[in-house]
Amino acid sequence: MNPDILRERQNATFDIEKLTNILDGGAERTNRRREIREVLVLNDPDFDYGTPTSLPTMILKLREYGISDPVEINWYKSMYWGTGREALGLHYVMFLPTLYTQCDSEQFNKWVPLIIGTYAQTEMGHGTHLRGLETTATFDPATQEFVMHSPTVTSIKWWPGGRNPLFLPLIFLSIPLSASLFDLFLSGFALPTCSGIVIGDIGPKFGFDAVDNGYLKLEHVRIPRENMLMKYAQVKPDGSYVKPLSSKLTYGTMVFIRSLIVGNAGIVLSQCCTIAIRYSAVRHQSEIRAGEAEPQILDYQTQQHKLFPLLATAYAFLFAGQYMIDTYNRISGDINQGDLSEMPELHALSAGLKAFTTWTANTGIEVCRMSCGGHGYSRSSALPDIYVEFTPSCTYEGENTVMMLQTARFLMKSYRQVQAGQQLSGAVSYLNKVHHRVMAPQAVSSQLDLNLNTLVDLYEIRAAMLVELAAQSIQQESARGKCQEDSWNNSTIDLVRASDAHCHYMVLKMFRDKVDQIEDPGVHSVMSTLAHLYAIHGMGNFTGDFLQAGVLTGAQVPSVSKCLKGLLAEVRPSAVLLVDAFDHHDKMLNSVLGRHDGNVYEAMFEWARSSPLNRTEVHESFHKHLKPLQAKL
Ligand SMILES: CC/C=C\C/C=C\C/C=C\C/C=C\C/C=C\C/C=C\CC/C=C/C(=O)SCCNC(=O)CCNC(=O)[C@H](O)C(C)(C)COP(=O)(O)OP(=O)(O)OC[C@H]1O[C@@H](n2cnc3c(N)ncnc32)[C@H](O)[C@@H]1OP(=O)(O)O
Numbered sequence: 001m002n003p004d005i006l007r008e009r010q011n012a013t014f015d016i017e018k019l020t021n022i023l024d025g026g027a028e029r030t031n032r033r034r035e036i037r038e039v040l041v042l043n044d045p046d047f048d049y050g051t052p053t054s055l056p057t058m059i060l061k062l063r064e065y066g067i068s069d070p071v072e073i074n075w076y077k078s079m080y081w082g083t084g085r086e087a088l089g090l091h092y093v094m095f096l097p098t099l100y101t102q103c104d105s106e107q108f109n110k111w112v113p114l115i116i117g118t119y120a121q122t123e124m125g126h127g128t129h130l131r132g133l134e135t136t137a138t139f140d141p142a143t144q145e146f147v148m149h150s151p152t153v154t155s156i157k158w159w160p161g162g163r164n165p166l167f168l169p170l171i172f173l174s175i176p177l178s179a180s181l182f183d184l185f186l187s188g189f190a191l192p193t194c195s196g197i198v199i200g201d202i203g204p205k206f207g208f209d210a211v212d213n214g215y216l217k218l219e220h221v222r223i224p225r226e227n228m229l230m231k232y233a234q235v236k237p238d239g240s241y242v243k244p245l246s247s248k249l250t251y252g253t254m255v256f257i258r259s260l261i262v263g264n265a266g267i268v269l270s271q272c273c274t275i276a277i278r279y280s281a282v283r284h285q286s287e288i289r290a291g292e293a294e295p296q297i298l299d300y301q302t303q304q305h306k307l308f309p310l311l312a313t314a315y316a317f318l319f320a321g322q323y324m325i326d327t328y329n330r331i332s333g334d335i336n337q338g339d340l341s342e343m344p345e346l347h348a349l350s351a352g353l354k355a356f357t358t359w360t361a362n363t364g365i366e367v368c369r370m371s372c373g374g375h376g377y378s379r380s381s382a383l384p385d386i387y388v389e390f391t392p393s394c395t396y397e398g399e400n401t402v403m404m405l406q407t408a409r410f411l412m413k414s415y416r417q418v419q420a421g422q423q424l425s426g427a428v429s430y431l432n433k434v435h436h437r438v439m440a441p442q443a444v445s446s447q448l449d450l451n452l453n454t455l456v457d458l459y460e461i462r463a464a465m466l467v468e469l470a471a472q473s474i475q476q477e478s479a480r481g482k483c484q485e486d487s488w489n490n491s492t493i494d495l496v497r498a499s500d501a502h503c504h505y506m507v508l509k510m511f512r513d514k515v516d517q518i519e520d521p522g523v524h525s526v527m528s529t530l531a532h533l534y535a536i537h538g539m540g541n542f543t544g545d546f547l548q549a550g551v552l553t554g555a556q557v558p559s560v561s562k563c564l565k566g567l568l569a570e571v572r573p574s575a576v577l578l579v580d581a582f583d584h585h586d587k588m589l590n591s592v593l594g595r596h597d598g599n600v601y602e603a604m605f606e607w608a609r610s611s612p613l614n615r616t617e618v619h620e621s622f623h624k625h626l627k628p629l630q631a632k633l
Pocket residue numbers: 070071074089090092093096097119121122127128129130131161248251252254255257260261264343344347395396397398399402406409410413
């Protein structure tokens with residue numbers, strides 16, 4: 001083991017295993033996750049790590065081991081495939097959940113055990129604006145069929161992931177059927193028997209290469225009436241239409257996946273922090289004091305400033321992910337019982353946190369990569385591949401700006417309810433105080449009150465102020481004679497800023513609540529330090545907001561930076577231990593720089609030597625191209 005890494009792991013001030021258990025949701029979950037990883041994957045003789053041919057093996061293994069719990073499926077898949085996306089991802093996180101939530105019982109029993117499918121909602125002309133989708137579904141009572149058709153080039157279904165070229169069970173959305181906006185259809189197209197179907201691949205992408213994103217053009221293709229997913233809405237044999245409780249129930253799968261993405265952003269950021277911080281502990285470069293040995297780059301304050309706030313953010317997002325999925329499960333359970341009262345709040349929370357966490361993680365991955373210098377640009381680091389695979393999450397499952405505006409819609413509606421004298425509950429209850437809050441600066445002293453609860457309050461006031469400013473922008477636009485829609489559009493910069501601040505406050509609050517639950521003194525102490533770092537770092541980035549909200553004075557601004565520097569130094573001794581607690585296995589991380597043993601240089605040389613370009617002493621291209629040319633010169 002690299003001596004630097006060894007030294008970093010001595011004198012731990014907290015129990016790493018206990019922190020890993022907290023991240024997993026308990027010791028039992030940690031043990032089960034490791035059992036799946038060590039026994040069912042790594043020690044399985046049939047396991048050939050991540051090669052395409054192993055996809056069928058993976059499916060059969062999941063059945064052989066009786067792994068059916070969605071989270072355990074994901075543990076198995078992520079061990080099998082490492083940090084990359086894989087062809088079945090969409091099947092597990094969109095196709096199956098749609099069947100689970102949108103099929104009636106007869107359809108569920110008929111289809112769920114049997115098929116692998118994709119989710120074809122987006123069209124070439126519309127991804128965000130679902131009410132603009134053009135694919136038609138016309139019911140033919142004479143044959144009890146729906147005629148599916150792509151009337152225009154822009155209506156061609158575009159992007160469905162995992163588009164199996166042989167058998168194409170897919171769920172797709174078509175344009176409105178009477179009062180309902182969308183209905184989901186399951187259409188088992190076995191290509192040889194279905195004319196009128198044109199499918200193909202949409203071509204090379206920025207990444208996401210393990211997933212074959214395709215296109216689908218339908219020319220008056222007929223499918224049985226029974227293929228409409230009928231849990232919430234039905235078309236009867238006589239063609240009459242039974243409306244769903246809410247047209248938004250069709251959007252349920254998107255809410256589910258957005259809820260998952262929040263935690264996934266934390267996982268991906270934790271992977272990158274593991275790589276960059278372990279590497280920074282073994283990389284020596286330049287000198288701090290002339291004549292002395294080259295220091296670990298982790299001892300440079302700038303390196304700590306790049307990485308430690310991201311480390312804190314990774315923990316924050318992992319805890320936010322736990323909160324989000326728990327909230328999703330609770331509210332979707334109520335929805336299943338017919339209680340839709342919290343559906344708007346679930347939509348607003350999942351949409352906003354999905355955008356907030358993916359935007360931040362996306363930027364963070366690049367900071368981690370660049371903090372590793374040239375070796376960060378090498379594929380051996382895994383960081384370029386992680387970035388390429390993660391960055392579309394800012395676009396898919398709801399383009400981030402649009403998602404932030406959905407949250408803003410909910411915030412504006414809540415603000416208006418407060419103005420009308422209503423008492424709010426839930427995540428926006430802080431708006432109840434928006435008119436009564438004394439936004440006086442803290443005590444005159446130039447020292448910041450570092451109590452975590454106080455910091456959460458400051459973020460709450462900042463969010464409330466920005467919500468009010470956005471609402472006032474809309475009111476001012478209306479007062480200038482603009483229609484409601486133009487008033488909204490002319491305020492969308494403020495609206496996104498308000499949603500971002502709302503999400504920032506929510507994430508810090510969740511972090512604080514999680515820290516409050518930690519009983520082990522050592523773990524509580526180090527997590528409290530990270531939560532403070534997360535809050536103070538945010539105050540440094542958005543100082544203007546806190547000044548404008550009147551909760552920070554000009555005299556206190558220098559202490560924000562001073563406090564930040566102190567927290568960076570406080571985290572330094574525990575940095576490697578904090579990434580060890582993420583418990584990412586070398587095989588899954590697949591990074592020469594992020595190895596648990598820190599033996600980077602030896603592994604990098606071996607990695608380079610294994611390159612196909614190094615299979616022969618002299619590359620074949622010399623004999624094929626250069627040598628003949630030299631002979632002619
Ligand atoms: C089974 C496995 C389980 C666990 C495994 C564990 C972990 C898994 C591990 C990793 C997984 C993590 C990450 C996944 C990684 C990758 C995923 C894999 C592949 C990704 C492939 C990508 C697929 C896709 O992209 S699918 C297509 C996605 N498309 C969208 O999201 C479309 C976005 N657009 C919209 O949602 C809507 O058009 C809109 C923007 C919301 C606007 O719609 P509309 O114009 O109708 O709405 P209005 O703005 O007019 O508002 C009307 C009204 O409706 C309310 N509303 C809107 N949406 C919703 C909703 N979803 N729910 C509830 N209510 C909604 C809105 O609030 C308005 O209400 P009010 O009028 O009252 O304000």
